[in-house]
Amino acid sequence: MKVRNKFKGWLLIFYTVPSMPVNNRIRLWRRLARVGAVPLKGSVYILPHTEENYEFCQWLVSEVSSVGGEGSFVKVKRVETLEDRVVIDLFNKQREKEYREIEKGLESIERRVNSIKKGSRIEDYKRISDLMNKYLREFEEVRKVDFFSSRFGYALEKKIRNLTSEFKGLAGEEVKKQSVSIVPRHKEDYQGKTWVTRKRPFVDRMASAWLIKRFIDRQASFKFIDENDLKTLKGGVVTFDIKNGDFTHQGNMCTFEVLMKSFNLRDKSIKKIAEIVHELDIKDDKYRNIETKGIEKILLGIRKIAEDDIHTLEKGISIFDMLYESST
Structure with missing residues (x-):
């Protein structure tokens, strides 16, 4: 969900919930994280103002109320004490942290690809393919909330594509087993x-x-x-x-x-x-x-x-x- 060309300002989210049961607090925190919200000050979270995020905030306040808590949100054009670029940097740093976790996971695949380059057989093709798909899914989830198209996200996407292409190229024998000749038709x-x-x-x-x-x-x-x-x-x-x-x-x-x-x-x-x-x-x-x-x-x-x-x-x-x- 990119907001660069439809930026309307910010949504500030405030809520408190009873300390027990703990599951309620964890569930709400996870949902905030999943939509890409980042903590601003204390228990205040912030999101770019989009229609989707506005709808999410409405849902969140209702959910907070249903578990005995109190919540509200406001839409603002800017945060008086912070320039937009500073707030945007908060989002980019959080996305970079999430992207780096994915990059760390890709290191094992890179090592395996390098081993194949040196002559190792691709006996675990399915396992490597499953891992690639796992990290690709995780990357897509983060990218959905990379509201300001962080540079690190772009670099990681390029790395994933190159690694995927390289692995598929090395797995040529696997592909050849399934290759067929298609007759051209008019x-x-x-x-x-x-x-x-x-x-x-x-x-x-x-x-x-x-x-x-x-x-x-x-x-x-x-x-x-x-x-x-x-x-x-x-x-x-x-x-x-x-x-x-x-x-x-x-x-x-x-x-x-x-x-x-x-x-x-x-x-x-x-x-x-x-x-x-x-x-x-x-x-x-x-x-x-x-x-x-x-x-x-x-x-x-x-x-x-x-x-x-x-x-x-x-x-x-x-x-x-x-x-x-x-x-x-």
Whole structure:
């Protein structure tokens, strides 16, 4: 949540709660820390004034009251005894402290990568990959409350990306085992087609249908069958995300990725969606996006309320339309 271009001032938070039970005090402190608040003086906390933070303060005061405490908050343009740059420095120093904890954890991965460079075998690929994802998740959590884009955060992000890229490069043998050759296809050969897939569409089929309709065949229609009925189909249809289909999983790629590569779709926003679909469909921890869980819940909701498969697909397509537009 960056505030540099929409800075409105500050929110000062005051609260006291009974000393017992201790759990209440700890819970409130953790929630303040999670949203990026920093202590200003004594028991006074401060946040940049944004709509999200204002809403959080309203919730916090209500929560304090519910456990028998007293709380309030005020919005101010400035703190009279402190220049804005001094307050901003308080935030940056706290974020730097949190970033340094992550950097410290990355040191073990750096040592392992250096060992691999010297000839060690990558026998613990999964464990290292899990660690990388763990520290990436922690970094994303801190970055969400790095309100003033601290220099240390930028440097650490660059370090994480370089380390991730370097490790994946060293793990080339692992990648080669899953590598496949994708045959290039031409959109003009796939216009006005009936695209057939399995019944009960979910993530990969919804996203693939969106990709087909928006970037490959705008006149596409869709049909659903049982997987065992594939041999009964007549010519002229195109099958996707179905066993032995025209476009389906290959190696460690989901159908969406296969379609993207087959038709040479290089849009950055499409690639971002491909990562999310891969996460949800393949579940191999190759990518980590903060939007993924939310998208999954929305698509699960669609499956529950949709009247039939076509209705499910249409609603799924609309979600990926909105996701794409939000990324461009």
